[in-house]
Amino acid sequence: MATAKPTSSKASAxxxxxxxxANLRLTRRxxxxxxxxxxxxxxxxxxxxxxxxxxxxxxxxxxxxxxxxNRTIARMQKAGYVSTQPYRAIFLTEPGRxxxxxxxxxxxTVVAFLRSLGISEQxxxxxxxxxxxHVSPETLAAFKAALKPAGRSV
Amino acid sequence: MATAKPTSSKASAxxxxxxxxANLRLTRRxxxxxxxxxxxxxxxxxxxxxxxxxxxxxxxxxxxxxxxxNRTIARMQKAGYVSTQPYRAIFLTEPGRxxxxxxxxxxxTVVAFLRSLGISEQxxxxxxxxxxxHVSPETLAAFKAALKPAGRSV
DNA sequence: TTCATAATGTACCATATGCTACATTAGGTT
DNA sequence: AACCTAATGTAGCATATGGTACATTATGAA
Ligand SMILES: [Mn+2]
Ligand SMILES: [Mn+2]
Ligand SMILES: [Mn+2]
Ligand SMILES: [Mn+2]
Numbered sequence: 001m002a003t004a005k006p007t008s009s010k011a012s013a014x015x016x017x018x019x020x021x022a023n024l025r026l027t028r029r030x031x032x033x034x035x036x037x038x039x040x041x042x043x044x045x046x047x048x049x050x051x052x053x054x055x056x057x058x059x060x061x062x063x064x065x066x067x068x069x070n071r072t073i074a075r076m077q078k079a080g081y082v083s084t085q086p087y088r089a090i091f092l093t094e095p096g097r098x099x100x101x102x103x104x105x106x107x108x109t110v111v112a113f114l115r116s117l118g119i120s121e122q123x124x125x126x127x128x129x130x131x132x133x134h135v136s137p138e139t140l141a142a143f144k145a146a147l148k149p150a151g152r153s154v
Numbered sequence: 155m156a157t158a159k160p161t162s163s164k165a166s167a168x169x170x171x172x173x174x175x176a177n178l179r180l181t182r183r184x185x186x187x188x189x190x191x192x193x194x195x196x197x198x199x200x201x202x203x204x205x206x207x208x209x210x211x212x213x214x215x216x217x218x219x220x221x222x223x224n225r226t227i228a229r230m231q232k233a234g235y236v237s238t239q240p241y242r243a244i245f246l247t248e249p250g251r252x253x254x255x256x257x258x259x260x261x262x263t264v265v266a267f268l269r270s271l272g273i274s275e276q277x278x279x280x281x282x283x284x285x286x287x288h289v290s291p292e293t294l295a296a297f298k299a300a301l302k303p304a305g306r307s308v
Numbered sequence: 309t310t311c312a313t314a315a316t317g318t319a320c321c322a323t324a325t326g327c328t329a330c331a332t333t334a335g336g337t338t
Numbered sequence: 339a340a341c342c343t344a345a346t347g348t349a350g351c352a353t354a355t356g357g358t359a360c361a362t363t364a365t366g367a368a
Contacts, residue, residue, distance in 0.1 A: 017214045019279070020216075021215060021217030024192065026283070028325090031185065031284075054316090055316060056316085060171045062178055063176065064356070066317090067316095067357070068356055068357075071355080075354080086316075086363085087315075087364065114296075117293075118296055119293055123293060126177045127288055127289060127293045129177045129178060129288075130184055130185075130285075130287065131284075131285050131288045134281055136277050139273055139281045142271040186324085209345070209346060209347090218325085220347090221327070222326060224346075224347065225324090225325080240346075240347075241333060241345075241347085310367100311365105311367085312365100312366095313366090314363100314364085315362100315365095316362080317360105318360085318362090319360080320357105320359090321356105321358085321359105322355100322358105324354085324356105326353080327350105327351080327352075328349105328350090328351085329348100329351105330347105330350105331348070333347085334346090335344090336343090337340100337341085338339100
């Protein structure tokens with residue numbers, strides 16, 4: 001009876017486990033990008049603020065040890081997001097810059113949106129740090145749309 | 155010059171790296187709970203729907219293999235969230251039930267809030283799967299508040 | 309130029325989370 | 339009762355991410 005089920009109309013409602021499993025898979029994929037996104041954003045920020053991004057500064061900003069930064073940077077270099085040489089500063093490649101910009105844009109939008117709901121700056125910044133990696137283009141657009149008419153009441 | 159900086163007034167704005175590092179640490183802590191939360195919610199759902207939660211059903215719903223489910227359940231049992239015996243079904247302990255309820259409540263609120271912004275059911279369910287683990291009590295309250303007066307226009 | 313120190317790198321360890329392949333068990337069928 | 343199959347468990351592998359301890363390098367001060 002539960003064998004050959006015809007493609008149901010409401011995928012996520014009737015699909016049951018399939019839809020839920022797909023969503024969780026996508027969320028896990030988002031998490032896989034999360035580290036690179038936060039690092040790229042931090043590197044871009046350091047370059048903008050101090051002229052260059054050093055391992056120590058990244059470690060301070062990211063709240064991890066320099067060892068963790070080192071290994072992650074190695075992964076990101078292999079992935080083509082950064083370029084660096086032993087004992088030198090860390091640079092973003094073109095894809096890396098794009099990742100950083102995209103992530104910062106999302107970050108700022110999420111923060112602005114939460115703030116517009118009356119959420120405190122502390123909570124908004126903290127929650128955004130996680131939420132920013134889970135907003136689809138559709139949701140991001142909705143956040144931006146909700147922000148536009150923010151000066152007046154409907 | 156950047157050595158002995160007096161405690162700045164606006165912690166997150168002037169605190170610079172310290173605040174950012176703290177936020178990222180909190181987000182990593184959220185991620186550590188994420189797996190248990192999703193599992194607890196899935197177990198509660200299966201018990202409600204089918205009377206019991208079996209490893210195979212969890213694997214299907216979570217989109218992973220039964221091996222991964224097994225190991226995670228072992229961790230959750232050690233943590234006191236579930237109780238199970240070899241070849242038997244999986245039960246939620248009292249803390250496990252609380253975790254499941256709390257998570258489902260958050261999940262539903264996030265989905266409802268996103269839907270209220272005009273986001274599609276598919277996108278709302280998908281994004282909520284990630285966002286649900288990153289909403290502070292303050293943000294959750296704001297979402298609920300924004301939902302209450304949803305029937306009429308302001 | 310030498311040297312002290314901070315920055316960087318490396319070796320090794322731990323946990324969480326995925327997987328495939330194979331072993332074992334439970335439960336219904338014959 | 340014997341057996342087949344699905345469910346469950348286990349061994350072993352991989353990657354990502356976090357750490358401590360120690361080695362090496364770069365750099366400014368003396
Ligand atoms: Mn982040
Ligand atoms: Mn960010
Ligand atoms: Mn989730
Ligand atoms: Mn997340």
